[in-house]
Amino acid sequence: AAGxxxxxxxxxxxxxxxxxxxxYPIPRHDTVYWYQQGPGQDPxxxxxxxxxxxxxxGSIPDRFSAQQFSDYHSELNMSSLELGDSALYFCASxxxxxxxxxxxxxxLTVT
Amino acid sequence: xxxxTQSQPEMSVQEAETVTLSCTYDTSESDYYLFxxxxxxxxxxxxVIRQEAYKQQNATENRFSVNFQKAAKSFSLKISDSQLGDAxxxxxxxxxxxxxxxxLVFGQGTRLTINP
Numbered sequence: 001a002a003g004x005x006x007x008x009x010x011x012x013x014x015x016x017x018x019x020x021x022x023x024y025p026i027p028r029h030d031t032v033y034w035y036q037q038g039p040g041q042d043p044x045x046x047x048x049x050x051x052x053x054x055x056x057x058g059s060i061p062d063r064f065s066a067q068q069f070s071d072y073h074s075e076l077n078m079s080s081l082e083l084g085d086s087a088l089y090f091c092a093s094x095x096x097x098x099x100x101x102x103x104x105x106x107x108l109t110v111t
Numbered sequence: 112x113x114x115x116t117q118s119q120p121e122m123s124v125q126e127a128e129t130v131t132l133s134c135t136y137d138t139s140e141s142d143y144y145l146f147x148x149x150x151x152x153x154x155x156x157x158x159v160i161r162q163e164a165y166k167q168q169n170a171t172e173n174r175f176s177v178n179f180q181k182a183a184k185s186f187s188l189k190i191s192d193s194q195l196g197d198a199x200x201x202x203x204x205x206x207x208x209x210x211x212x213x214x215l216v217f218g219q220g221t222r223l224t225i226n227p
Contacts (some may be wrong), residue, residue, distance in 0.1 A: 034213060042202055042217035043156070055211045088154055092215075097208070100215060102156035 002026055004093050004103035012109045013081050021076040021106045025093030031055070032074040033100060034066060035090040043090060047075060051094055083111045113138045113205050117218035124193045125226050130222045131178075132188045134203030144206040145151070145179065145186045146215070151199040162186065190223075198225045 005024040013019050025032050031050045035043040045058035049068035060066075063081075068074045074088060086109050092100040114137045124130035136145070147159040162170045162179050171178050172196075178187045190197055203218040 011152075028127070031213075035215070037154075042220050043215070048214060056214055058214060067223040087120070090156060094213075097210065097213065099158065099161065100206075101158075104153075104155055107154075 004091055004101055006089075006091050006103040006106050008074075008106060009104065010107045010109075012111065014111055015081055015083065017081050017100060017110075018109060019081060021078070021079045021089050022092075022107070023074045023076070023091030023093075025072055025074070025091075026101055029093040029095055030072065031094045032068055032072070033092040034060075034074070034076050035092065037088040037090065037105075038084075039087070040079075047074070069107050078108075083110050086110045113140075113143075113207070113216050114191060115203050115205050115218035117201075117203055117221050119221045121222045121224070123224040123226055124190075126195060127192055129189060129191045130193055132190075132201055132203075134186045134188070134224065135217055136184050136186065136203070136205050136218075138184070138205065140209070142208050144208070145158060145177075146204040146206065147175070147177070147186075147188045148202045148204060148217075149197075149199045150220075156202075157169065160188065163214075170226070171195055193225050195225050195227060198223060 031051045033048040034046040037043040046060040048056045052068045088105045090105045091103045094100045143164045145162045149157045160172045174191045204215040
């Protein structure tokens with residue numbers, strides 16, 4: 001069965017640079033969630049989209065923005081990167097109201 | 112806001128034995144979902160088991176079962192016949208049923224070690 005695809009899987013950036021993470025949900029899933037997992041921490045919700053509209057917002061810094069496109073893929077844009085942004089970023093997708101399926105994550109390292 | 116607490120940062124168990132991981136949560140909602148996720152060294156988040164709050168019967172998935180105590184807001188995971196492949200970080204998670212608020216809220220995690 002098709003799974004959630006995230007790209008890139010690994011990303012190394014320098015401070016103050018910009019990063020774009022991509023998420024391709026399971027076909028026919030209409031909802032996408034983004035989570036950030038810092039080292040030794042639990043995943044923290046950032047933002048979600050349902051049918052291309054933002055549906056919920058968590059502790060997402062103003063330096064981050066995200067959107068869901070017409071083909072339902074989503075992108076998380078991160079600007080003015082800081083060392084503290086180094087984390088594993090998960091995307092999850094679901095049919096609205098159903099279970100979330102996680103992608104493999106993108107490991108972002110900011111140096 | 113909902114909170115999830117896992118009070119056991121680490122647990123260990125002998126292979127083939129049974130272990131129980133604890134989780135408590137706080138919510139004012141009457142209907143919701145609870146989950147246990149496994150995160151092995153690969154860091155992939157794997158759904159282990161889920162429980163709908165309106166169901167009184169405890170969920171079971173092969174060697175994994177839960178003890179859901181709604182009044183006590185407790186949701187423990189029991190792993191029977193522990194196997195080396197069960198070694199991982201385990202996260203308890205809560206999800207509302209309210210549309211637009213269905214993000215997962217995770218506990219701090221419990222690292223489970225299996226001793227051969």
